Amino acid sequence: MNVMSVLNQIMGQAQGGQSQSGGGMDVKGLMGGLGNQLSGSKGGSSGVDVKSLLGGGALGLMLGSKRGRKMGGTALKYGALAGVGALAYKAYQNYQNNAQGVPQQAPTQQGRPLEQLQGADQERRGLEILQAMIMAARADGHIDANERALLTQEIEKLGPDDELHAWIQQQFDGPLDAQALARNSDSPQASREIYVVSAVMINDQNPMERAWLDQLAAALKLDPRLAKELEQQVQALEA
Structure with missing residues (x-):
């Protein structure tokens, strides 16, 4: 399945454009583009219409009416979609540094960030990320x-192959199942990335969405302190 091709395009829609071709993700370009579009809008003085910012597309529709309000700097957090692996790993490092009694694990036990994966490994992780995004939506x-x-x-329009198209339809038809999503996680790093993209997609002021995020944290067996750190890394992009 051409998962990363489709996922990169969805991530690119966070700035109303396209991410770079291939497996890489232009994090600096994405954040710079968002920053330019949001210039002068911080502090709620002139909110940003996220539907216009995203220019429609698959991501805009997944966010749907719950995002069709003025959001100010909140829109900056969509930059986390482009650098999800790096952001999730940074949160884990902060968690290890700040939480006493947390066992230190070798990097090889953690799994590699999405941006560092290649080939079949990246496609598999991309499928996990895409599944998390759809369930959160x-x-x-x-x-x-x-x-x-x-x-x-x-x-x-994003050009999924027949197999991926059928898989995506299954994700919309199937039940919301945090346990199933957690079972598909291929490593602790993958679990953190799944949680990060879910935190980006949801509105934590909505009780149903907040409940979903809490269910997901439990299913992924994330320490509450780590889950909080992951959310804080996403929220830091709004500051």
């Missing part, structure tokens, strides 16, 4: 039949 139950049809059209 469904967490408040806002995707109705019409939105589903529009979203299908937008995903088709």
Whole structure:
């Protein structure tokens, strides 16, 4: 399946454009683009219409009506989608440094960040990330039949192969299952990345979405202190 091709395009929609080709992700370019679009909007003085910022597309539709409000600097957190692996690993390092009694584990036991993976390993991780994004988008139950049809059209524009297209439809049809998502995680690093993209996608002021994130943390067996650090890294992009 051409997972990374599709995932990179969805991530690129966070700045209303396309991410660079291939497996890499232009984190600096993404954050710079967002910063330019948000210039002068911090502090809520002139909020940002996220639907316009995202320019529609699959990501805009996944965020849907729950994001169709003025969000100010909150939109900056979508930069986490482009650097999800690095951000998740940084959060883990902070967690290890700050939490007493946390056992130190060798990097080889943690798994590598998404941005460092290649080939089949990156495709597998990309599938985990995409599954997490879709489940988080469904967490408040806002995707109705019409939105589903529009979203299908937008995903088709990204050029998924037949196998990936069928898999994506299964994700929209299947139950929300945090345990199943956790079982697909291939490493502790993957679990952290799954949590990060979920935290980016949800509105933690929505009780249903907050409940989903809490269920996911439990299913992934994340220490509450680590889950908090992962969320703080996402929220730091809003500052």
